Amino acid sequence: DARVTQTPRHKVTEMGQEVTMRCQPILGHNTVFWYRQTMMQGLELLAYFRNRAPLDDSGMPKDRFSAEMPDATLATLKIQPSEPRDSAVYFCASGPPGGTGNNEQFFGPGTRLTVL
Amino acid sequence: SQQGEEDPQALSIQEGENATMNCSYKTSINNLQWYRQNSGRGLVHLILIRSNEREKHSGRLRVTLDTSKKSSSLLITASRAADTASYFCALLDNTDKLIFGTGTRLQVFP
Numbered sequence: 625d626a627r628v629t630q631t632p633r634h635k636v637t638e639m640g641q642e643v644t645m646r647c648q649p650i651l652g653h654n655t656v657f658w659y660r661q662t663m664m665q666g667l668e669l670l671a672y673f674r675n676r677a678p679l680d681d682s683g684m685p686k687d688r689f690s691a692e693m694p695d696a697t698l699a700t701l702k703i704q705p706s707e708p709r710d711s712a713v714y715f716c717a718s719g720p721p722g723g724t725g726n727n728e729q730f731f732g733p734g735t736r737l738t739v740l
Numbered sequence: 741s742q743q744g745e746e747d748p749q750a751l752s753i754q755e756g757e758n759a760t761m762n763c764s765y766k767t768s769i770n771n772l773q774w775y776r777q778n779s780g781r782g783l784v785h786l787i788l789i790r791s792n793e794r795e796k797h798s799g800r801l802r803v804t805l806d807t808s809k810k811s812s813s814l815l816i817t818a819s820r821a822a823d824t825a826s827y828f829c830a831l832l833d834n835t836d837k838l839i840f841g842t843g844t845r846l847q848v849f850p
Contacts, residue, residue, distance in 0.1 A: 628782075657837075659840075666840065667840040667843075679835075679836075717783075728773060729785065729838060731775075731784065733782050734781075
């Protein structure tokens with residue numbers, strides 16, 4: 625049963641600490657997306673990779689957020705230093721080759737981040 | 741903004757009734773997708789409709805698309821308590837990104 629996995633599922637940390645979230649896309653998928661979901665802002669796209677190359681990270685605060693794909697099976701989203709306003713659920717999604725033009729995105733279960 | 745605006749924001753119905761959710765948008769699209777999110781979970785793809793299609797069915801789901809009015813609707817027929825969730829429309833823009841709408845929270849009472 626292929627699915628996107630994310631770790632950790634929950635993270636509570638203190639302001640100023642570094643947070644790293646990990647995502648394993650579905651094997652064979654070549655697009656990876658990071659989203660942030662809050663009650664106020666809804667679902668926001670933070671970053672988007674195709675074939676491990678970052679295509680768009682315009683939705684991501686560059687001063688503290690960074691997203692990478694060290695290899696095809698791992699995507700990371702890092703926040704350093706974290707702030708209380710970063711508290712949200714962070715979702716990773718992957719998509720099969722051919723782009724999302726006619727394909728769906730497959731979402732992971734999310735990482736619920738709380739920054740105190 | 742390309743983001744879809746969904747209407748209503750919340751909907752409560754009884755089991756067996758039909759639920760209709762609407763999505764309006766502002767610019768041209770390649771396709772429009774509907775996703776479902778159960779509380780505390782990730783989003784799950786329900787159905788995709790291309791810009792040259794007007795209607796699509798999948799089980800109890802029916803999606804329509806009116807590109808002249810820049811709107812889409814999702815109809816769930818014979819609703820069940822298990823359909824309780826949030827439903828999002830997502831627009832594919834010309835950079836291959838999906839932009840999600842604000843969502844409709846559906847509550848189906850047994």
